[in-house]
Amino acid sequence: MANRVSEPLFHIVKRDNVSRKKAWCIRLIAIVLAILVSAILTTILTDDNPFQVCITMASGAFGTMRKTMVTLQNLAILLIISLALTPAFKMRFWNIGGEGQVLIGGLAAAACMELMGDRLPAGLSFPNWFVMVCMVVSSILAGALWGFIPAALKAKWNTNETLSTLMMNYIAIQLVAYFIIKWEVPKGSGKIGIINQSTNIGWLPQLFGSRYMLSIVLAIIVTIGMYIYLTYSKHGYEIAVVGESERTARYVGMKVKKVIIRTMLLSGGLCGLAGLLLVGSINHTITTTISNGQGFTAVMVSWLAKFNPFTMIFTTLLIVFLGRGASEISTKFELNQSFSDIVTGIILFFIIGCEFFINYKINFRKRKEDDVNV
Amino acid sequence: MVKYLGNVLFGHFPNFFSEETSLEAKVAAVQMRNVTKTFGSVIANDKVDLDIYKGEILALLGENGSGKTTLMNMLSGIYFPDDGQIFINGKEVVIASPKDAFSLGIGMVHQHFKLVDVLSAAENIILGLPGKLDLKAATMKIMEICQKYGFEVDPEQKIYNMSVSQKQTVEIVKVLYRGADILILDEPTAVLTPQETEKLFNVLRKMREDGKAIVIITHKMHEVESLSDRVAVLRRGAYVGDMMTKDTNAQEMTDMMVGRSVSLNIERPDPVDPHKRIAVRGLTVRSLDGILKLDDVSFDAYSGEILGIAGISGCGQKELLEAIAGLQQAEAGSISYVSDDGRKEELLGKDPLKIQEMGVTLSFVPEDRLGMGLVGNMDLADNMMLRSFRKGSSMFTDRKAPEKLASKVVEELDVVTPGISTPVRRLSGGNVQKVLVGREIASAPKVLLTAYAVRGLDINSSYTIYDLINQQKKKGVAVIFVGEDLDVLLEISDKILVLCGGRVSGIVDGRTADKNQIGLMMTTVGGEENGK
Secondary structure, eight states: OOOOOOOSSSSEESSSSHHHHEEEHOOOOOHHHHHHHHHHHHHHHOOOOOHOOOOOHHHHHSSHHHHHHHHHHHHHHHHHHHHHHHHHHHHTOOOOOOOHHHHHHHHHHHHHHHHTTTTSSSSSSOHHHHHHHHHHHHHHHHHHHHHHHHHHHHHHOEEEEEEEEHHHHHHHHHHHHHHHHHHHHHSSOOOOOOOTTTOOOOOOOTTBBBHHHHHHHHHHHHHHHHHHHHHHHHHHHHHHHHHHHHHHHHHHHHOOOHHHHHHHHHHHHHHHHHHHHIIIIEEEEEEOOTTTHHHHHHHHHHHHHHTOOHHHHHHHHHHHHHOOOOOHHHHHOOHHHHHHHHHHHHHHHHHHHHHHHHHHEEEOOOOOOTTTOO | HHHHHHHHHHHHOOOOSSSHHHHHHEEEEEEEEEEEETTTTTEEEEEEEEEETEEEEEEEOOOTSSSSHHHHHTTTTTTTTEEEEETTTEEEOOOOOOHHHHHHHHEOOSOOOOOOTTTTTHHHTTOSSSSOHHHHHHHHHHHEEEHHHHHHOOOSBBBBGGGGGHHHHHHHHHHHHTTEEEEEHHHHHOOHHHHHHHHHHHHHHHHTTOOOOOEEEOOHHHHHHHOOSSSEETTTTEEEEEEEEEOOHHHHHHHHHHHSSOOOOOOOOOOOOOOOEEEEEEEEETTTOOOOOEEEEEEEEETTTTEEEEEEETTSHHHHHHTTTTTTTOOOEEEEOOOTTTEEEEEEEOOOOHHHHTTOOEEEEOOOOIIIISSSBBBHHHHHHHHHHTTTSSSSSOOOHOOOOOOOHHTTOOOOOTTTTSSSSGHHHHHHHHHHHHHHHHHHHSEEEEETTEEEEEEEEHHHHHHHHEEEHTTTTTEEOOOOOOHHHHHHHOOOEEEEOOOOOEEEEETTOOOOHHHHHSSSTTTTTTOO
């Protein structure tokens, strides 16, 4: 028998208990490495000074007061969507239908604005507050309905929720496309344009004299609320138990189906709220791309934050910062839009990849020449 | 490096417990030197030196978490040691994968079988072997091995048609087919009836005669005594010593494992004022895929009594307990709960919440502790809350009470844990079970259902659990105790109900019953009288 006395070059060992400090150190190293790689790539591709690129990224996100506010507003919307998905994820219900739930909520708000606004025959009008209440209620309900359907299918027939929530996205997109044609202004443009431009009916109010603040304030409220709900409420506890083990949940008499449906109503409803903000407060119009893939980005944000609402603020900031910074690079250095995606991709790769090094340790071969064959 | 050389040149340091004289004649098949393995901060094996000789059966003993399985996994290539050396037949080797282990003639039969259900025995045995697929030749070779050692295997039979014992036989043949001279069995008898166990032991004895080195990991002392030549003891990852089996006894081995003296008697107090608590009549349960799991089962369970349930695993024990606990729907029959004033209430068709709301305090220690009784990723306090989180009308949970309960359980049952905010999956098997049992008896139950309460637990933890169950019995709780170790069932139960294929094979008195009779009842309804 061959006597192969050589240890493998390395073997992977699971870390048991990583201190918080160590974990954050690893993450920090990952971010630094990611920026380094992006910088090198930028220099190779564009001959520009990488430091200049980094500064440009920062200025893209926080360069002026207005840029900062827009960044914060984007952060708020993405944060709300991420928080909306979080209870479902904690329940191990893979809701990747955030996009559709946001869109349908936005569509409901737009419908209220359209149907109860300038289109009404002369002489007939609703008070503005009433329109807004209708918008809030209908968009949350619409989002909740979009969450309810896959949840009910799952509870009743145990259908795969990843597929059904994904499919619901396409239904929402097509519905929005249909109503855009129906309400398009001017005819044939394929766009709705700004709704109620003259009367501003259904335009959600500004807070503290700024049109950006409403989303930001709501995001803060939702973050705190979601943290309390998940950590201290009975519902939150049920969600955690159902997510960890349905059998345990049944064993202690929890109604698993009820918990699934209730949680998805919440998840969808909050997405609907994000849709309301996008239409009623930010854009005052609706397009099929108004959510801009944030329903999917939120999946990543929520995961990166390990479903902790407060950590989610930072992961959202990271993603939004990257997005805005990268697009600034593209415009400033006259690179095409794909370049910003490449940079974002590199940074995310490092951040997600570093989780491996938090959970595992690599042991390299220690003893070599001093081994004696016996 | 000097250390390694020292071991190599001078061999195994004389050990405090070992009997050098009788071992001298034997040839070491495996020598492990200074083998160390850590998982994170946990040291699973700490500088272990172990010799395994040809032509002997070595029983590897130790409490849960003492590192027996880890040590053997390093021998069979599943884990790689952090430090130390392994010599096979005197040559130092590196075992980096199960394949390496096989080529060195090491084969391990794991606690959980690793067979493909839809393939036949022969197909499973040759699975993954290089060379041309020649089922005929393989079958011939399998038959040869079977004849040599006295196995009964039908090479054509599909795995899904096999009993647990047959599957185990296939696993052993698989290992032998690959030419293993060093055979490791991890708790092989946990799932076998006494008759099947005896058959397995006969086979193992034949292999010993054939010069093979055999290691068996087990918690059952009487098996160690009847089968092994030598025992080696691990405690908290470290090697304590070895002894010849004929020179020792169960008490000494247990004390060595635990590190202090332990009493090995299960008490059986006489039931005080028993009256009917649970009456099951004609209970028939079918699984989702239409298989009859329980067939017309009827029995009574009395307060202050322990009703043991014996049977080969998968004979309806799980369904029976889950039906009583409100987790299993039945096709026919009734389960009534008799309260102290004689009122009867039907439990069948109600879910656990409803049963709780009816005022029936029913505690259930299920077989699958971390998958059903507890949530592995949650800490002790949160797991305590599983039973109590609904209390109060507030929408928020009360964390104070469960925290208090967790601290109380930790203190009273000596749970080894860094604290009550440690996830339970980090605890060892015995401690997990203490947490679960502690929570279940905290609600002062009228009925206590336990399924395999000591499965996988070491002897010390097992006796703690027996004590706890007996305490409940003394408090007048009706205990239904599903067990797999007949010796224990015979020691602890007042009555024993034997299940066979979902039917009641008989109910016998625990004080007078005979082990062989129960063994027969487990395989044929009614035992000898109705048997062939």
